[in-house]
Amino acid sequence: MSTSSPDLSSLRAAFAGRLLTDPADTAPFLTDWRKRWTGRARAVAQPDTTEDVASVVRWCAQHRVPVVPQGGNTGMVGGSVPDDSGRALVLSLARMKRIRAVDPINNTLTADAGCILTEVQQAAQQADRLFPLSLAAEGSCTIGGNLATNAGGVGVLRFGNARDLCLGVEVVTADGQVWNGLRGLRKDNTGYDLRDLFIGSEGTLGVITAATLKLYPQPAARMTALAAVASPHAALRLLELAQRRLAATLTGFEMMSRLCGELVARHVPSAAVPLAAANPYCVLLESSDPHSEANAAQTFERLLEEAFEAGIITDAAVAASIAQSRAFWALRENIPLAQATEGDNIKHDISVPISAIGDFVERTNAMLEQTFPGIRMVVFGHLGDGNLHYNVNAPEGAGGARFMADEPAINAIVYDAVAQAGGSISAEHGLGQLKVAENQHYKSAIELSLMARLKATFDPLGIMNPGKVMPVT
Ligand SMILES: Cc1cc2nc3c(=O)[nH]c(=O)nc-3n(C[C@H](O)[C@H](O)[C@H](O)COP(=O)(O)OP(=O)(O)OC[C@H]3O[C@@H](n4cnc5c(N)ncnc54)[C@H](O)[C@@H]3O)c2cc1C
Numbered sequence: 001m002s003t004s005s006p007d008l009s010s011l012r013a014a015f016a017g018r019l020l021t022d023p024a025d026t027a028p029f030l031t032d033w034r035k036r037w038t039g040r041a042r043a044v045a046q047p048d049t050t051e052d053v054a055s056v057v058r059w060c061a062q063h064r065v066p067v068v069p070q071g072g073n074t075g076m077v078g079g080s081v082p083d084d085s086g087r088a089l090v091l092s093l094a095r096m097k098r099i100r101a102v103d104p105i106n107n108t109l110t111a112d113a114g115c116i117l118t119e120v121q122q123a124a125q126q127a128d129r130l131f132p133l134s135l136a137a138e139g140s141c142t143i144g145g146n147l148a149t150n151a152g153g154v155g156v157l158r159f160g161n162a163r164d165l166c167l168g169v170e171v172v173t174a175d176g177q178v179w180n181g182l183r184g185l186r187k188d189n190t191g192y193d194l195r196d197l198f199i200g201s202e203g204t205l206g207v208i209t210a211a212t213l214k215l216y217p218q219p220a221a222r223m224t225a226l227a228a229v230a231s232p233h234a235a236l237r238l239l240e241l242a243q244r245r246l247a248a249t250l251t252g253f254e255m256m257s258r259l260c261g262e263l264v265a266r267h268v269p270s271a272a273v274p275l276a277a278a279n280p281y282c283v284l285l286e287s288s289d290p291h292s293e294a295n296a297a298q299t300f301e302r303l304l305e306e307a308f309e310a311g312i313i314t315d316a317a318v319a320a321s322i323a324q325s326r327a328f329w330a331l332r333e334n335i336p337l338a339q340a341t342e343g344d345n346i347k348h349d350i351s352v353p354i355s356a357i358g359d360f361v362e363r364t365n366a367m368l369e370q371t372f373p374g375i376r377m378v379v380f381g382h383l384g385d386g387n388l389h390y391n392v393n394a395p396e397g398a399g400g401a402r403f404m405a406d407e408p409a410i411n412a413i414v415y416d417a418v419a420q421a422g423g424s425i426s427a428e429h430g431l432g433q434l435k436v437a438e439n440q441h442y443k444s445a446i447e448l449s450l451m452a453r454l455k456a457t458f459d460p461l462g463i464m465n466p467g468k469v470m471p472v473t
Contacts, residue, residue, distance in 0.1 A: 006063035008043060014055060018046040018095070029090045032081045033074045033137075034340070037433065039082035041068070044090040050170060050178055050209040056091055057207060058176030065089050066466050069203035071114065071145030074137040076347065077432025079149070079202045079468045088466075091207060093144050099123045100210060107215040108167060108184040113144025113208050120213065129215035132159040132251075136333035144208045150200035152428030154332075157384035158251040158288070159216065161428065163199045168212035171198050174205070174459040182212045197454065202430045203465040205458040219288035221296040224252075224325035225304060228279035228315040233358035235283050235383055237312045242285060245303045249296075252286030253384030254332050259393075260380045263338035264331055271330040275317055283313075283383070284332050286325075332380070336389075339378050344403050345393045348414045352423035354386040361388070364417045368392065371413065372406060387427040390414060415442060431469045440471065 012019050020026050021043045031038040042065065047053045060067045066088035070080040082088035096114035103109075104127045111120050117138040124131035133146060135153030145151075147169065152161045159165060168183040171194075181195055198206055229235045235255045242250050261276025276282050289296035300318065307313045319325035339345050352360050361379060368375050374395030381388040392410060394403035415425050419442055431439050440448060455462075455470050466472050 005042070006065060011043070011045065011056065011059055015045055015047075015052070018048070020044040020046070026090070029070060029073065029092060030081055032078050034076060034078075037078040037081050039084050039088070040086035041082045041088050041090045042086065044092055046092050046095050048095050050096075050172065053091065053093075053096075053172045053207055053209050054176045054178050056089070057172050057174065060089055060463055061175050061461055064461060064463060066463050067091050067203075067207070068465055069093065069144070069148065069207045071142030071148070072116065072137065072140040074141045075145065075149060075432060076349065076429040077426070077434040079430055079432030079465065080145070083433075083467055093142060093207070093209070096144075096209065102127045102129075102215075103184065104129055104215070106184050108212050109215055110168075110182055110184075110210060110212045111143050112210050113142060113147075115143050117141050117143060117146060124215050125218070127215070128218055130218045131165070131213060131215055133162055133165055136336065143211055143213070147199050147208050147211055148201065148203050149430045150428070152382060152385065152387060154252050154254060154286075154382065156382060156387075156428075157253055158248060163196065165214045166195065166199060166211050167214060169195050169198055169208050170210040172207040172209055174461065174464045178209075179206075182210060184212045197458075200430070202432060202469050204455060204469045205464060207464075217290065219249075219251075220291055221289045221293035222251075222325065223287045223289070223296045223300040224319040224328050225285050225300065226273060226275050226317050226328055226331075227283045227285060227304065227307065227313040228275055229255075229281050229283060229313055230279075231281060231358065232361045232383070234312055235281055236354070236358055237310075238283055238285075238307055239354070239384055241307055241310070241312065242303060245306070246287050246299060249287045249289050249299070250285070250384075251288040252284060254284040254381065255281055255383040255388075256284070256332065256335065256380035257281055257377060259376055259378050260335045260338075261331070263342050263378065264334050267338040267341040268334040271327070271334040273317075273328060273331045275315060276331055279315065284328055335378070335380050339391060339393065342393055344400060345378065345391055346404075346407050346410055348390040348392075348411070348418075348425075349387070349427050349429040350390050350414065350418045350423055350425060351385065351387040351427035352418060352421040354384070356421045356423070357383065357386060357388065360417060360421050360423070361390070364390070364414060367413050367417070368410065372410065374398065375410075382428075385427070386423075411438065433468055436467070436469065436471055439469075 265272035
């Protein structure tokens with residue numbers, strides 16, 4: 001790739017006021033949400049339209065300038081920020097915010113990639129529909145970023161991840177052409193599924209500029225509860241019972257360990273719930289009933305009574321109001337912030353077969369505690385999807401550089417255990433720049449070879465988000 005500095009004047013003229021080069025203006029685009037990676041860039045381009053995106057990418061291809069697509073910059077793995085060479089151009093989709101169409105009969109919504117997730121949810125609600133993708137960053141992350149990372153979140157158990165909620169995409173390819181694949185079709189078997197290649201590709205194959213998304217009916221009522229359990233094994237028994245009793249109305253099943261509740265109480269007291277800090281584990285359950293509030297309440301309370309009588313749960317609190325339900329969710333959503341405020345931490349966004357989670361947590365906890373005395377496990381996540389944020393914090397009062405120096409050894413213990421259980425080292429956050437090397441270690445040679453060939457086909461110049469997902473060759 002060229003190291004000379006191409007002249008930005010043609011881009012500057014085309015992007016009057018929307019091509020940022022002043023360090024004070026570009027700084028927010030160069031550091032990720034975790035503040036773990038800070039890069040440098042020639043400029044930040046802020047397109048308004050798909051044709052703007054295409055013209056930027058064509059310019060980058062012509063001058064061999066790396067393109068780093070960016071949405072809300074809430075990613076967890078450093079995918080949305082450039083490296084420190086200063087050669088890349090950050091392409092921020094944040095100004096592309098049009099809801100292009102809502103079709104309540106086809107149950108679809110088409111939106112520009114820069115729409116914030118909550119804006120998409122609200123547009124669906126205005127049409128009396130539900131767009132069920134939901135995650136704690138939903139007030140800042142964009143639909144383009146959600147698709148580029150194949151985001152998961154708290155509704156996957158019932159509605160699937162971002163991929164399952166997307167029927168079509170519009171993409172600017174690495175040579176600056178526009179592919180309009182905005183099809184609102186549930187059935188379309190016309191060859192290789194290009195949409196599914198761009199989804200989850202983290203900006204390394206092309207730029208998603210718009211998407212056609214699936215909508216669902218709004219539920220008539222929601223019920224939320226926190227239930228205390230003794231262990232992840234007990235949480236799995238509760239999951240099995242809840243799936244039997246609530247079937248498709250079970251829409252949320254999140255587990256958290258005691259330290260999660262304690263850290264929220266310490267650092268975000270407004271979101272604390274005593275039950276979560278007083279029990280080894282607790283589960284946040286949600287049901288969404290299509291019929292009525294009375295029906296929802298009756299089924300939900302029966303389930304909890306049965307779980308209590310069977311000795312699966314030891315305590316429970318059912319939200320009596322929407323405010324209380326929000327309070328339970330606020331507890332869950334504030335864990336990442338509380339963990340970050342507590343200090344140095346190492347995150348593992350892993351998945352294993354649901355049935356293997358209990359043994360995985362017990363064994364891996366024991367191995368880490370033995371090897372790193374005092375290490376603190378902050379375990380939470382989407383148990384119903386087999387996906388845990390199996391995070392660790394430094395021992396109380398310790399931390400800093402010494403703890404972070406152990407990161408490779410800690411990761412090896414966790415990821416070896418994940419591999420042994422037949423799991424994935426990245427369930428929903430992607431690989432970004434954080435897990436490129438580990439992916440090369442744990443994936444099979446044939447998978448890596450096919451991925452490398454796809455990358456070379458879609459991006460022969462290697463300008464699309466280099467160093468993310470795949471190593472630079
Ligand atoms: C508090 C918190 C909670 C979170 N909870 C969850 C969770 O429950 N589940 C989950 O999956 N994630 C979660 N995340 C991670 C993050 O929010 C998601 O990965 C989200 O989908 C990223 O969207 P974004 O718009 O911020 O993308 P960015 O961070 O800007 O980018 C992420 C990646 O996508 C690429 N990209 C962005 N936009 C485009 C585009 N239009 N075309 C092509 N490539 C693009 C970037 O290059 C980068 O590789 C959480 C993050 C935070 C801060």
